[in-house]
Amino acid sequence: MKRLEDKIRECGEVREGGIVKVDYFLNHRIDVAFLGEIGQEFHRLFKDTRPDVVMTLEASGIAIALATAQAFGVPVIFAKKSESLNLDKDCFVSEVYSYTRQQSYKIKLSKRYLNKGMRVLIVDDFLARGNAVEGMLELCRQAGAEVCGVGIVIEKCFQEGGASLRAKGVEVKSLAMISSIDLEKGIEFAPNPTEEVQG
Amino acid sequence: MKRLEDKIRECGEVREGGIVKVDYFLNHRIDVAFLGEIGQEFHRLFKDTRPDVVMTLEASGIAIALATAQAFGVPVIFAKKSESLNLDKDCFVSEVYSYTRQQSYKIKLSKRYLNKGMRVLIVDDFLARGNAVEGMLELCRQAGAEVCGVGIVIEKCFQEGGASLRAKGVEVKSLAMISSIDLEKGIEFAPNPTEEVQG
Numbered sequence A, B: 001m002k003r004l005e006d007k008i009r010e011c012g013e014v015r016e017g018g019i020v021k022v023d024y025f026l027n028h029r030i031d032v033a034f035l036g037e038i039g040q041e042f043h044r045l046f047k048d049t050r051p052d053v054v055m056t057l058e059a060s061g062i063a064i065a066l067a068t069a070q071a072f073g074v075p076v077i078f079a080k081k082s083e084s085l086n087l088d089k090d091c092f093v094s095e096v097y098s099y100t101r102q103q104s105y106k107i108k109l110s111k112r113y114l115n116k117g118m119r120v121l122i123v124d125d126f127l128a129r130g131n132a133v134e135g136m137l138e139l140c141r142q143a144g145a146e147v148c149g150v151g152i153v154i155e156k157c158f159q160e161g162g163a164s165l166r167a168k169g170v171e172v173k174s175l176a177m178i179s180s181i182d183l184e185k186g187i188e189f190a191p192n193p194t195e196e197v198q199g
Helices: A004-013 A023-027 A032-047 A062-072 A131-143 A161-167 B001-013 B023-027 B032-049 B063-074 B131-143 B161-167
Strands: A014-015 A018-023 A053-055 A076-079 A091-098 A103-110 A119-127 A146-156 A172-182 A187-188 B012-013 B020-022 B052-055 B077-078 B092-096 B103-110 B121-127 B146-156 B172-182 B184-188
Touching: A004 A032, A004 A103, A004 A146, A004 A172, A004 A187, A018 A076, A018 A172, A032 A062, A032 A119, A032 A146, A032 A172, A032 B063, A053 A062, A053 A131, A053 A146, A062 A076, A062 A119, A062 B032, A062 B063, A076 A103, A076 A131, A091 A131, A103 A131, A103 B012, A119 A131, A119 A161, A131 A146, A131 A161, A146 A161, A161 A172, A172 B077, B001 B023, B001 B032, B001 B146, B001 B172, B001 B184, B020 B172, B023 B032, B023 B161, B032 B146, B032 B172, B052 B063, B052 B131, B063 B077, B063 B121, B077 B103, B077 B131, B092 B131, B103 B131, B121 B161, B131 B146, B131 B161, B146 B161
Parallel strands: A053 A076, A053 A119, A119 A146, A146 A172, B052 B077, B052 B121, B121 B146, B146 B172
Antiparallel strands: A014 A018, A091 A103, A172 A187, B012 B020, B092 B103, B172 B184
């Protein structure tokens, strides 16, 4: 998604350790109109998979899931990270290791909202080592739900998550594929197979 | 908002201690079409205040803020709760006590996204004791931003938050006002001044 690459080049903030922050339009401030374009693009890429629901993980995935679900006309379900006292006890649970926070945490989804045979489109903001997506796939496995695909806004191709998921047969499509992030050289993008070939 | 009261009666789950969970359409699974109606209703109630931005607190406020910001055509900014290593160091910070989690936590908003004179519409899912809203008001005070109003999806009128904020002159408007929550009697609503008088 050319517009996304431009936006990352323009507003992304590069940090040490291969990190790029997109707080200006996605993860702290949200550019609502642009988010709508992201939702439309996921719809274009996954419309043939006919999802019943869009799944994500709180908190940064929620806005993306919502824009995508609007494009499809289906509900959102989001896995919760916290140990909130109010969370339904009857949940599917899996564990995710966060490199950002340097700790493992549980993600949970109520058994009421994820059912056997349900067609699930998973979306998230970033894909790096793939732990969050693996955690969501595990929730779907426990439920017997069918994963129609995984839509990622920004994939870091220099980390193994995307390759590892694709090797397992998971349909991963990313709107921007970053091949390198360097404090001096900035951000470089890999060719993206989701781009429409212009005639 | 009559439709919201009906939805809370129909799908809200009453718990001990004056708690009602609306996980079915707002806080775990999101009914995207209905969320759009919530955004439109906040637009109707606050359109004369001309906000530059809609502010909320992660995670449960994000979807509501987004639907509201879509109706206004402005961006969302959301305060972050976590001590993420990636969070901008240059932030406005305030503290919120959560009765649900029985602990205080910091909320932070980058100084880049909240500026002096900016007109801010604050929205959130629940208003009970008012701690989260007070925390967001404090962020706006630190920035010198102007709060045009506070839009709440569900206010618990039997707790003091709403009355206390209104006594301070804050323009609080809630789409559903619950006067009591009882395990046996269920949920009762107070008359809501935001309802349009039908001619």
